[in-house]
Amino acid sequence: MDLRIWKHPILEFKRDKRVHIYLEDKEIDAYEGETIAAALYASGIKIYSKSVKYHRPRGFFCGIGKCSSCLMRVNGIPHVRTCVTLVKDGMRIEYEKGRGDPPITTEIEVEEEKLDTDLVVVGGGPAGLSAAIAAANLGVDVYLVDENPRAGGQLIKQTHKFFGSKNNYAGVRGVEIAKILLRELKKSNVKWVLNASVIGYYENKRPVLAIAQENRKLIEVTTRNVIVATGAQENMLPFPNNDLPGVYGAGGVQTLMNVYGVKPGNDALIVGAGNVGLIVGYQLIQAGVNVKMVVEAMPKIGGYLVHASKLRRLGVPILTRHTISAAKGKDYVEGAVIVELDENWQPVEGTEQEVDVDLICLAVGLTPSSELLFQAGCEKAYIPELGGPVAIHNEDLETTIDGMYLAGDVSGIEEASTAMMEGRIAGANVAIEFGKERSRAEKLREESFKHLNALRKSPFSERVLKGKERVWKMWRELK
Amino acid sequence: MSNYEATGVLTLEDLKDRLPPKERLEKGPVAIIECIQKIPCDPCAHVCRFGAIKKPSLVEPPEVDYDKCTGCGECVAVCPGLAIFVVNLKYREEEALVTIPYELLPIPEKGEIFEALDREGKPVGKARVVSVRRMKDKTTVVTIAVKKDLAMVVRNIGRKIE
Numbered sequence: 001m002d003l004r005i006w007k008h009p010i011l012e013f014k015r016d017k018r019v020h021i022y023l024e025d026k027e028i029d030a031y032e033g034e035t036i037a038a039a040l041y042a043s044g045i046k047i048y049s050k051s052v053k054y055h056r057p058r059g060f061f062c063g064i065g066k067c068s069s070c071l072m073r074v075n076g077i078p079h080v081r082t083c084v085t086l087v088k089d090g091m092r093i094e095y096e097k098g099r100g101d102p103p104i105t106t107e108i109e110v111e112e113e114k115l116d117t118d119l120v121v122v123g124g125g126p127a128g129l130s131a132a133i134a135a136a137n138l139g140v141d142v143y144l145v146d147e148n149p150r151a152g153g154q155l156i157k158q159t160h161k162f163f164g165s166k167n168n169y170a171g172v173r174g175v176e177i178a179k180i181l182l183r184e185l186k187k188s189n190v191k192w193v194l195n196a197s198v199i200g201y202y203e204n205k206r207p208v209l210a211i212a213q214e215n216r217k218l219i220e221v222t223t224r225n226v227i228v229a230t231g232a233q234e235n236m237l238p239f240p241n242n243d244l245p246g247v248y249g250a251g252g253v254q255t256l257m258n259v260y261g262v263k264p265g266n267d268a269l270i271v272g273a274g275n276v277g278l279i280v281g282y283q284l285i286q287a288g289v290n291v292k293m294v295v296e297a298m299p300k301i302g303g304y305l306v307h308a309s310k311l312r313r314l315g316v317p318i319l320t321r322h323t324i325s326a327a328k329g330k331d332y333v334e335g336a337v338i339v340e341l342d343e344n345w346q347p348v349e350g351t352e353q354e355v356d357v358d359l360i361c362l363a364v365g366l367t368p369s370s371e372l373l374f375q376a377g378c379e380k381a382y383i384p385e386l387g388g389p390v391a392i393h394n395e396d397l398e399t400t401i402d403g404m405y406l407a408g409d410v411s412g413i414e415e416a417s418t419a420m421m422e423g424r425i426a427g428a429n430v431a432i433e434f435g436k437e438r439s440r441a442e443k444l445r446e447e448s449f450k451h452l453n454a455l456r457k458s459p460f461s462e463r464v465l466k467g468k469e470r471v472w473k474m475w476r477e478l479k
Numbered sequence: 480m481s482n483y484e485a486t487g488v489l490t491l492e493d494l495k496d497r498l499p500p501k502e503r504l505e506k507g508p509v510a511i512i513e514c515i516q517k518i519p520c521d522p523c524a525h526v527c528r529f530g531a532i533k534k535p536s537l538v539e540p541p542e543v544d545y546d547k548c549t550g551c552g553e554c555v556a557v558c559p560g561l562a563i564f565v566v567n568l569k570y571r572e573e574e575a576l577v578t579i580p581y582e583l584l585p586i587p588e589k590g591e592i593f594e595a596l597d598r599e600g601k602p603v604g605k606a607r608v609v610s611v612r613r614m615k616d617k618t619t620v621v622t623i624a625v626k627k628d629l630a631m632v633v634r635n636i637g638r639k640i641e
Contacts, residue, residue, distance in 0.1 A: 009584045010617050159582075161559035161616070163520035165537055171522035171557050173616060273487075286583060300484040305516050306560025308487030313635040315600025320485045417519070455519045458538040 001044035002029075005261040009286050010159040010173065013261035019089035035149065036082035036093060037063070037070045038260035046245045046332055048072055048082060052099055057331050059245025063252030065147045065197075066233040066369065072096060076103050077215050083255070084195065085214070086149050111217040117143040117191075119225040119430050120209050122198050122372060125153020126416040127408025128229030129181040130423030131430075135227075136188040138431035138441045143221055144185075144192035145211055150259070151185070151194060152178030153231055154251060155416060157258035159283055163304075164417035167451045174416065175258075193219065201226070201376035207403065225403045225430045228373050229423060232366035232387060232409040237271060240326040246333025250280040250363035257287040265359025269336045270294040271324050275303035277363030281311050284361070292357055295322040295338050297345065304460070324360065325352060333358050368410045376401060381474055385467025386412030394475040395468075396445075397426040405429060412471070414464055421452035488598045489513055491631060498631075499545040508550020508567040508576070511631075514540050514560055523554040523563060552578050552622075556614045565622075566630050575630035576609060581619040587611055587636065594637035595625050604629050606636050 005013065015031040021039060022028065030039035037048065037060050047057040048070040060070040065084035074080040075092050078100035082093070121132040124146035136142045150156055158174020169177045185192070196213035207226055211219040234249035236242065246265065248256075250272070256262045268289050270281045273296035281291045294311065299320055301308045308318060321341045328335035340351035367388045374380055378391035379400040390412060391399045397407050405426040408419035425448045431441035456465055481490040491498070499509045510531070512523070517538040524534040524541060531547035532554060534540075554563045555578055565578035587593065587608045595606035606623035613619055625633045 007584055009582050009586075009619075161522075161557075161618075163518055163559050165519070165521050166525065170520060171526075171559055176616070288584075301487055304518055304560065305483060305487065305489070306514060306518075306562045309489065309513070309598065310561050312487045313596060313598055313600050315596065315637070318487050454537045457536065458517050458519050460518065 003042045003263045005263055005287055019087055021087050021091040023093045030087040034087050034260055036085050036087055038262050039087050042262045049096055056243055057245055061252055062234055062249050063255035084148050113219045115221045117141045117223050120221055120223045121227045123229035123231055124151035125231050126155055127419035127423035130420040131227045131407050131427035132190045133184045133188050134424045134427030135430050136190045139436035140431050140434050142190045144190050145196050145198055146194050147197045149195055157254035160279055168417040168420050198372055227405045227407055227426045228410055229408045230369040230410045232368050232413055235365040235367055237362055237364045239324050244327050244329050244333050246358055247327055247360045250276045250361050253280055253361050267292055267357045268359040268361055269355055269357045270361045272363035273301045273318050275307055278303040278307035280361055285314055291316050292355055294318045296320045297323045297341055327360055333360055336360055366413045379478055383467045383471055385463045392471055392474045394472050396429050400478055412464055412467055418455050421448045424448040503545045504568050507569040508565050510548050510554055511564045511566050512541050514562040522557040526553045526557045555580050556618050556620050574624045575627045576622050576624055577633050578622045581621045586619050587621050592640045595633040596635040596637045597632050598634050603632055
């Protein structure tokens, strides 16, 4: 079985070198540049683990290293996130037993490295890249860390052209914006490391970040400033069988089909008609998947009408006031049940319908990935308008810890275009603190604020702005 | 106004204040911009060589000066929302041309016949491909000939018939 997409209207998938990996004793074809999870999925293997207590099958969910659905044992090392670990020829992959046994080999060599820099940017998505480039071009020494094998965050999986203005690459496809930012990154003096997770923040006179690169390198970076641009993680929805492989986050589906070119299923149900659900529905059709319908619990479509109209013109129904009430299947999704909701969000009896799908794509919102900020000790608040738990910050994206900033979705769920502007503002602010290129930095800050405010003039930004104003006020009261 | 926020489908009634006047439509190719929400976006206004598309602000929907619009279709190719079309009622006695943005495979070829789909994706007739432009950014701009009375109805193509 080969579920790889070989022809796509927008994307080209680079598959230069074929390698072989082994799942237990079975040889599996893969291509260099694929993650383990993507290669397994492409060969039809959709179960990566079993739940500890009830041995229920687990597939992947987020596809970007944020959940723990795809943990497997790789070359003797337990709990490897297979969705962010690249295949290597001869790699041995095993299912974990129970909670997973400790490694049996002691021959793992771990390198250590100590670094000193002015600024560490955590996360290489639109916000992090923009922050790192801005600060570096203003004379700041920057070290950028990202957990994924490729930088660019969610941009690298967006086939649609972005809205916005010239300053934030309007009319350019997300994948192409990622390429532009990566070119700028390479031209700048930013040093960066991929496949690396920040595992802790502490202070030793100055802030220190501990970083683990795969399972082989420990990096300790002493810095002055930190910009956290860790993005967000996808929300789950409670319904029976929501843990079945085949129920995936929208971003996970995008990673699989648009980054690695693997078809996630044949017939899809999308849950959620915000921009993410509408966009992923359209992208599924581009990847050759039949999208049966989109269900949305709200009485209105949450995303832009133009995105909804694209799907409708392709014959995809969007059912508002409907939700999923169950997934069907034993080891894998074999169907879904949808139901109408009344004005009190209660299922209307007798309106259950079975939908014949093998893919259920959840696009029911995102939650800021605030873990690092909270571990570092930033004051926090729960702001529903911003997606939930956020570090309290001001308009300049400073947290309550001196020198620590945040930008992008981690500061409140918004758009890639606003994330880029926030990144530039945070980067410029670090440069202003630094003082080397003060007037240029101030100019960049001012311009970026102007563009950010213009983007937020839309009624679609009202809710976010309300949340932002609340959080800015909290910051002023604390400081 | 229709219930487009729940259906995702605009009606001609929703668009009535934004469409070119009948006399302009009858004169030949003209842009039909089906974008009525306030979203921050402006490539259409920047791409127009004739200064026919204005955005009062980044988020206001575009306004078209139909006397300046030549129906060249540059805006069809750049609109991120795939919400701009060109309609040419002067094509033939019985047929009109509709230009649509297209981002799927297979790429249509001149002379092929497809199902003509309306704004809900329902087949309403036949569409003959008259011209195909592949843009550098991989958008395909397809011009189809449809029965004249379908010019303001057809907004997509579906299954290939021949």
